[in-house]
Amino acid sequence: VSEAAQKTTPLYQEHVRRGARIIPFGGWLMPVQYTSIVEEHQTVRNNVGIFDISHMGQFIVEGTDASAWLNTMLTNNIDKLDVDTGQYTFLLNENGGIIDDLIVYRVGDQKFLLVVNAARVEEDFAWLDRDLRLCKEGRSPLARRSLAKEADRPGGLETAAPCDIDLKNRSANFGGVAIQGPRIGELFHALFGQDIELPARNTIVDLDFSGTNLSVARTGYTGEDGIEVFFPAEIATEFWNSAIGKGQEFGIKPCGLGARDTLRLEMCYPLNGSDLSPEHNPIEAGLGFFVDLTKPNFTGRDVLQRAKENGPAQKLVAFRMEGKGPPPRPHYSVFSNGERIGEVTSGTLSPSLNYGIGMAYLSAPHTKIGTKIEIEIRGQKFPATIEKKPLYKKS
Amino acid sequence: MNVPDDLLYTESHEWLKREGENVRVGVTDHAQAELTDVVYVELPKMDREANAHEAIAVVESVKAASDIYAPVKGKVVDVNKALESNPALINSDPFGQGWIFVLKIGNADDLKQLKDAAAYRKQIG
Numbered sequence: 001v002s003e004a005a006q007k008t009t010p011l012y013q014e015h016v017r018r019g020a021r022i023i024p025f026g027g028w029l030m031p032v033q034y035t036s037i038v039e040e041h042q043t044v045r046n047n048v049g050i051f052d053i054s055h056m057g058q059f060i061v062e063g064t065d066a067s068a069w070l071n072t073m074l075t076n077n078i079d080k081l082d083v084d085t086g087q088y089t090f091l092l093n094e095n096g097g098i099i100d101d102l103i104v105y106r107v108g109d110q111k112f113l114l115v116v117n118a119a120r121v122e123e124d125f126a127w128l129d130r131d132l133r134l135c136k137e138g139r140s141p142l143a144r145r146s147l148a149k150e151a152d153r154p155g156g157l158e159t160a161a162p163c164d165i166d167l168k169n170r171s172a173n174f175g176g177v178a179i180q181g182p183r184i185g186e187l188f189h190a191l192f193g194q195d196i197e198l199p200a201r202n203t204i205v206d207l208d209f210s211g212t213n214l215s216v217a218r219t220g221y222t223g224e225d226g227i228e229v230f231f232p233a234e235i236a237t238e239f240w241n242s243a244i245g246k247g248q249e250f251g252i253k254p255c256g257l258g259a260r261d262t263l264r265l266e267m268c269y270p271l272n273g274s275d276l277s278p279e280h281n282p283i284e285a286g287l288g289f290f291v292d293l294t295k296p297n298f299t300g301r302d303v304l305q306r307a308k309e310n311g312p313a314q315k316l317v318a319f320r321m322e323g324k325g326p327p328p329r330p331h332y333s334v335f336s337n338g339e340r341i342g343e344v345t346s347g348t349l350s351p352s353l354n355y356g357i358g359m360a361y362l363s364a365p366h367t368k369i370g371t372k373i374e375i376e377i378r379g380q381k382f383p384a385t386i387e388k389k390p391l392y393k394k395s
Numbered sequence: 396m397n398v399p400d401d402l403l404y405t406e407s408h409e410w411l412k413r414e415g416e417n418v419r420v421g422v423t424d425h426a427q428a429e430l431t432d433v434v435y436v437e438l439p440k441m442d443r444e445a446n447a448h449e450a451i452a453v454v455e456s457v458k459a460a461s462d463i464y465a466p467v468k469g470k471v472v473d474v475n476k477a478l479e480s481n482p483a484l485i486n487s488d489p490f491g492q493g494w495i496f497v498l499k500i501g502n503a504d505d506l507k508q509l510k511d512a513a514a515y516r517k518q519i520g
Contacts, residue, residue, distance in 0.1 A: 021431075032458070033431060036431065036432050037431060037432055037456075037457045037458065038432045038457065258431070258457060258458055261458075262457060324479065325435075326435045326437060326453070326455055326460070327434060327435055327455055327457075329459075329460065348457055348458075349434040349435065349455075349457055351457070378437070378453070
């Protein structure tokens with residue numbers, strides 16, 4: 001993809017103005033760092049940092065049958081969501097492979113906000129839209145069964161047309177930032193008012209910012225307390241600069257994708273395209289917690305049921321390098337007693353721990369915590385140990 | 396960006412300092428800024444012979460690993476062991492304490508292929 005074809009977020013000019021180093025990421029020109037990945041990483045661990053997440057996709061799903069339909073498309077259980085709460089969940093293909101990992105927020109009784117990965121926006125939308133069309137034609141087997149079941153219940157869908165669902169991609173008109181770090185509480189009050197309460201974890205609320213409605217969720221991808229804020233693109237610059245201005249006294253720094261990656265990897269949060277892919281299912285990724293197999297119908301369910309019963313062939317593990325050695329990187333081979341047992345999917349030098357860390361898919365018999373493994377780096381094998389997730393724990 | 400006048404430069408952003416029969420080699424200020432935080436340096440083996448443009452060291456940042464090339468044909472006669480415990484010297488002092496290796500060169504004429512400071516400044520814009 002040439003640079004000309006890359007998309008820019010509403011904050012792109014701000015990144016350039018502040019001297020960020022810009023890289024292509026998932027079809028977008030994004031800041032990878034402003035001053036230093038390590039410095040930005042420490043800022044989020046110790047104070048507070050702000051990230052542009054406008055490249056992430058935002059879909060709105062709305063209509064009488066929205067929750068019933070989403071429950072057939074996503075692995076986690078939508079019925080467990082109260083209004084104004086969100087959950088981490090997966091969009092799977094028929095083989096149980098991961099198309100995307102996302103957060104779905106119930107923002108109204110039958111209105112949902114889906115926040116999806118930048119590089120998957122078009123694919124996710126096409127996948128959802130295809131099923132929705134089948135549903136509307138009465139040809140989506142999963143949707144038909146689930147909706148029929150709801151319709152049987154008293155007060156169910158009797159009065160509504162089946163597949164009363166509207167799917168919108170609002171990504172182009174909305175921006176977002178993540179503000180993350182232990183000083184988020186202070187900054188939140190400085191931004192929204194001393195008498196406004198921080199939303200509870202995993203909840204999303206509408207708040208006023210100089211006359212515009214913003215959605216503020218207590219979520220993040222760093223392991224620190226924090227919020228993610230979604231807003232119309234027009235006010236992106238104003239909000240960004242206001243947050244940075246008011247954040248000065250709390251030590252705020254704008255942060256790039258580089259720090260976002262090291263922060264999430266210390267927490268073992270998976271990155272789609274690296275740790276998650278259509279070749280692996282959530283059970284292999286160790287994320288079965290976000291799959292509700294008690295739901296009768298959702299795409300990929302049968303495969304996951306079998307994977308759970310038989311145990312997955314491979315598992316995504318976290319590991320640390322022992323002693324002084326080069327940091328691990330994606331695609332490095334992993335060995336145990338001379339046998340190749342898998343491949344690294346994510347790796348870096350951990351700025352908090354100051355040793356190499358990573359995640360790898362390994363064949364299941366080699367995945368016990370404490371197992372000694374070797375990472376092959378430029379033809380030489382370096383010792384590593386399988387560790388419990390997360391790799392970084394706040395002291 | 397700092398580009399000292401008394402050094403020679405390569406297309407691939409190494410600098411060289413002539414020291415009699417030897418050249419001291421590191422990466423430029425521009426290169427260290429592009430690499431970002433250096434977290435690991437793989438030094439060349441002592442006494443190894445290298446051809447010009449042969450990758451003989453690796454500098455790793457948080458994000459990526461980058462090869463460092465022998466700028467001219469020569470033999471490795473010294474390596475900067477200090478980088479093993481403090482790789483960030485490449486960021487803080489690229490032309491000084493951040494040097495990477497010293498090559499003993501066979502043919503001083505090889506140095507004529509390299510860029511002077513003016514030509515390197517032009518390259519990095």
